[in-house]
Structure formats: structure tokens, C-alpha cells
Amino acid sequence: MIMRFETLAIHAGLDIENPSASIVPPISPSTIFEIGKEGRSEDELHYTRLGNPNRLQFEHLIAVLEQGSAAAAFSSGIAAASAILQALDPGDHIIIPEDVYSGNRKLVKLIMNRWGLRSSFIDMTSLERIEEAIRPETRLIWIETPSNPLMRITDIAAVTVLAQKHGIRTVVDNTWPSPVNQLPLKLGADLVMHSTSKYFGGHSDILGGAVVTKAEDDFFSRIRTIQRMGGAVPSPQDCWLLARSTRTLAYRMRGHNEHAAEVARFLSDHPRVADVYYPGLESHPGHDIAKKQMKGFGGMISFLVDGGEKESIAIVGRSKLIKRATSLGGVESTWEHRKSSEGEGSVSLDNLIRVSIGLEHPDDLKEDLHQALKR
């Protein structure tokens, strides 16, 4: 029976390492598992850093939803990103967006470069720029689309064709769209990474990450080894909670998509707003590619106000409903003056506000924005 996304999100993974009659698998807090009388066998659970029922359940679930063959779960999105980069060798070169998620930029510049990873941060909306940046030692192209916070769109299918021509692996940070809106492995990518702290968790109360692979190849074995031996693994409790949240992912994303589209239109029509970055708007430069590769445009909007840094911070300070906070993907709407949040090395504009549209009634959100944007 071929099941669709909504059905898989509810049913996949429930029966893995769950011999009980419980429909909802129990949380397995035990760090150790009994060794068989005949001695230890490789495929049995042994020690929880190496494997745990709840982690196996979540890994299966996210692999199925991203249409991959396997997944490795981590204690944060950054830990997942680290594992991908650590699977490369010193001297290898990567191509990565100039406006990549700021935590990933810091990871590359402050840590990985010191260990011999070479990197080119470029504008990934141009295929020519990507091709120009390719060197003989380029091993990985990092794609983040929509990008953060400018919502730039990269053509995943076109970049993966180019990468394959040069024998280069591609990874897509699919945190923002989620597999509900975008399926990078189907579009040709080799790996998908997630901060599951965002839409998968969905309630701003779990930190986590994951890597999903198209093929269980040598590169993924390296990632698996880094997960187990590097040790940045999620707790059984977090895996259990994540699996629980994921069961409603499809319906939450529908709400985020719908509400953000409505708020983006409201902002575009607002006299105090100089520009709106939302790939669902026809005026967005990446709209046509976004339409081709995304089912929905997500819950994230960035916009520029007609003022400077001080005025932008003041606007964010006036919200009554939208919470002032970083991060994204929760049921509650949050916003921030992005430059101050990113801190040192930020490439965000002074007057850029980034908002994560939650699942409140969109009219309430628009009313709050209306009063916050008043002079």
C-alpha cells in the first residue's frame, strides 16, 4: 500500500523496537540493553549513544518523510551540520551560500576552517557563480533555499545536475521549507539536513537535528560514525517528543503556509514597508523557481521598514502578540531585528525584520503588525 505524507507522518516508525501493545511507543530511558547469552551481536541495541529505540523510531520517520533511505539524528541542527562537514577531509573545499544560516557560517569559519576545510561563500542564486567557484578539490555544495534571512531561492535540480557533472555531493538545509513543502532528495540532492528544533518540533521546546541520506553509502557511514563516536546525540525523551510533534507536521505546515501568505500580502501593501521577502509573492525574484520546487512557501517572512536600525528595533518592541524571540517554526509567532540577533559577522541589513508566522488567527497577527508599524 502506497501511503501519502500525512498518513506516513502518523504511522511510520511506531512499531520499531516496540514489541508492546502500546500504539504510542514507550519512552526508553535505559542507557544499557541486555546482551544475549551467546554474546553481543552488532545489530542489537547495546548502549544508548550508539542506538536507542526512540532514536530509531524518529530516524525512520524522518527518513521516510524526506524520501531518503536512512537518517541520523543529532542533539541540534548545528551538530547535524558539523557531522556533514566532519565527514569531509582536511583540504576539501565546499561551496556555501553567502547568506547561509549564521550559525552554519560561524561553524565553518570559526571551527572547520581551522581543521583544514576550505570554503567559498557565494551568491547561490546564480548557476554561473557556482560553476566558477568549483575547484578540483570541491567535494560539497551546500544549498539553503529559501535562504536566511533574505529568502533567496536556489534551483535545487539545476545545482545538483551541475554538481553531479563534477562528481560533487550536494546537501540541502531543508529546515525552513520542511519536507511538506520541499523534497530535495527527489530533486536530485544527496543529503538533507534539518534543525528539528524548528518545524519538526514545532512548539519551541525541543532542540535537535538530523541528516537524511539518499543512499547508504560510505559518506553516510562516516556521518553515522561521527554521530555515535562524536556523541552529539539526542535524548530518548527528545526523540519521543519529536516523533510525537512530527505526526501533525503536515497540518501545521498548511497553517504556516496559509497564514504567512496572507501576512506577506498585508506587509507588501503597507506604506511603512519598503520591501518584503517571501517566495510566495509574484514579485519575489525567485518566485518561478520556488513554484517549481516547492509545494508551499513556508511560514518565514523578512521585510525592510522605511527607517534604520533604531526604528526597526522600536517597531519590533511595540508588538503585543508577536513574541520577540529568535528561531522559528513554533505555533506562536515570533519576530526579531535580525542583525542584532546574528551579532558579529552578520550580513543582514540594518532595517530588516524577520518574522516566523505561527498558527494564531491571521487577522490577530495583522492587527498586531498594524499597531506596531504605526508611527
Ligand SMILES: *Cc1c(COP(=O)(O)O)cnc(C)c1O
Ligand atoms: C536553526 C537553524 C539551524 C541550526 O539548528 P540548531 O537546532 O539551532 O542547532 C540550521 N539551519 C537553519 C536553516 C536553521 O534555521
